[in-house]
Amino acid sequence: MSTKPTPVTADAPKKRLTTSAMIASIAAEGQATRPAPFGHGLVKLAESRPDIVGLTADLGKYTDLHIFAKAYPDRFYQMGMAEQLLMSTAAGLAREGFMPFATTYAVFAARRAYDFIAMAIAEENLPVKIVCALPGLTTGYGPSHQATDDIAIFRAMPNMTIIDPCDAIDIEGAVPAIAEYPGPVYLRLLRGQVPVVLDEYDYQFELGKAKRLRDGADVLFISSGILTMRVLEAAKRLDKDGISCAVLHSPTIKPLDVETILAEADRMDRLLIVAENHSEIGGLGEAVALALLKNGRAPRLRHVALPDAFLDAGALPTLHDRYGISVERICERTKGWLNED
Template sequence: MSRKKQMAAADPNRPRLTTSAMIASLAGEDQRTSPAPFGRALVELGRTRPEILGLTADLAKYTDLHIFAQAYPDRFYQMGMAEQLLMLAAAGLAHEGFVPFVTTYAAFASRRTFDFISQGIAEEGLPVKICCALPGLTTGYGPSHQATEDLAIFRGMPDLVIVDPCDALDIEQAVPQIAAHDGPVYMRLLRGNVPMVLDEYDYRFELGRAKLLRDGADVLLISSGFMTMRALETAKLLAADQVDVAVLHCPTIKPLDTATLLHEVGRKPRLTVVAENHSVIGGLGEAVAALLLNEGTIPPRFRQIALPDAFLDAGALPTLHERYGISAEAMAGRIKGWLG
């Protein structure tokens, strides 16, 4: 019997959660959103930076690069379904003084073009900005499109900066800063109607910096990407049970903001939890754990909330997020269990 049939048999009255499997919104029903923040930020940047180019592998519409293409058609290149060619074409243009922004899906960039990025872009120190949609579990299309290991793959590449923004504000502010960085960048990308969260916390993106969004005495939640949105939701849920949760947003995965991380973990004894939209192997959690161990800043208890080391199911995102423990409700339940 299939898993879907097993679930129906177990609870015939269970509501069916349906969303588009490929491009599903992460926003709640009443949550504020901003349309295409990446595309709009790149258009704005292009007004004063004629060297900014846009390249994609047949995915302009699904990475919001089509907005840049409409604004600057002479600075846009559609490379077709040829991701290796895409990366080397961007490298060639960077050698000529341009700053290419390259878009595709995170699974294709990390798995299919790794060697081309390593040898053609990173080793040369070229200012190519690789901005990729569908990171982690942001699509229900299954393992072929779920880039649950992209951070693990790219963290090992020398001189590559890695950014994992939380929301529309993070993306809008990150675009000009990664463009100004003199070297290659890999940025995970949320597209379409992207939630607006961080504007409520007097937040500004700074490349290489982590930001404490709220303080708390019982738990320190360190997070990146949309899991910072989940962390803030989790903190509100746990507040109802008198559990005080701090949230530290870490949008730059590499290089880590070691000073802020060590300060926040070390300044008071509390449960430290790293939450990420990535495999439990090789992502932010392991990076933070290694930092703390190497520096001798050991919290009383350390836990990870992440995706399992497995090929994940296909389906509706709300169902998958609950199944794999990255919904706010699932996170709150696990943290209460760890606090005992």
């Protein structure tokens, strides 16, 4: 979110300009938000679930787990900057009957702790909930912190359920749902002041279910995460140009709700656009395309996703526009794809 620089006069001191490259918020200016829905949701759930414990690798403040730590200090474990130890400890606690919520950044879980998650958690099908901030392109730090390949990595891991929530409402619904689920879960976390979007659509999170948020005759968007937020806004703008868009939100990436996707794809002849905050390799787009082809469907299919590349560092609005996931670029690309026909 850009700001105008303060004019400098002879009498005014020079103000140091700052950059938004380090800001992970994806809320638009004036958009309604809720603070730390994961942290507050976990505290609420823990009131009736004494088995719930929280662990982090030196990132409690940056994954909103500090709220849980303050409420339940005797059920919180600070593991330091040691993600492999974090996952191994979570596995051990799960074996002893606890319900561990382990938080870190998505890049650290997917890349640094992969083998420990695979061997200690997934192979044993333990109920560890891995909740990770900075998914996809939600930080301007650059490739060291942008988890553009995390879904691809965890989709290939047996027993792993994957959730990519859209907003605060999705996160609040997902926390108790994944706690009830008996196996391991990877949840992509939006942290801090998280936008509220789905309150307009009579929506409730259900594990493993995709939900149609709006109907339309020309385009069907199938989306997850913050791209659901973006395509909903794009659909409103495209309406003004006479383009009618449906939006099917699929917060559960694995297992995919194939039945609902097929039903929506069969309803009418529409351009189908899969939109995700992830690399074009190995994410929701490939999962949807494979499901359609395996079931004999071949719709007109296009993909809004991040490129198969290491992305630049910088301010998020600039990066989102550069890589095609801003509302403006989604509208532009949708019109172009429709004109191809």
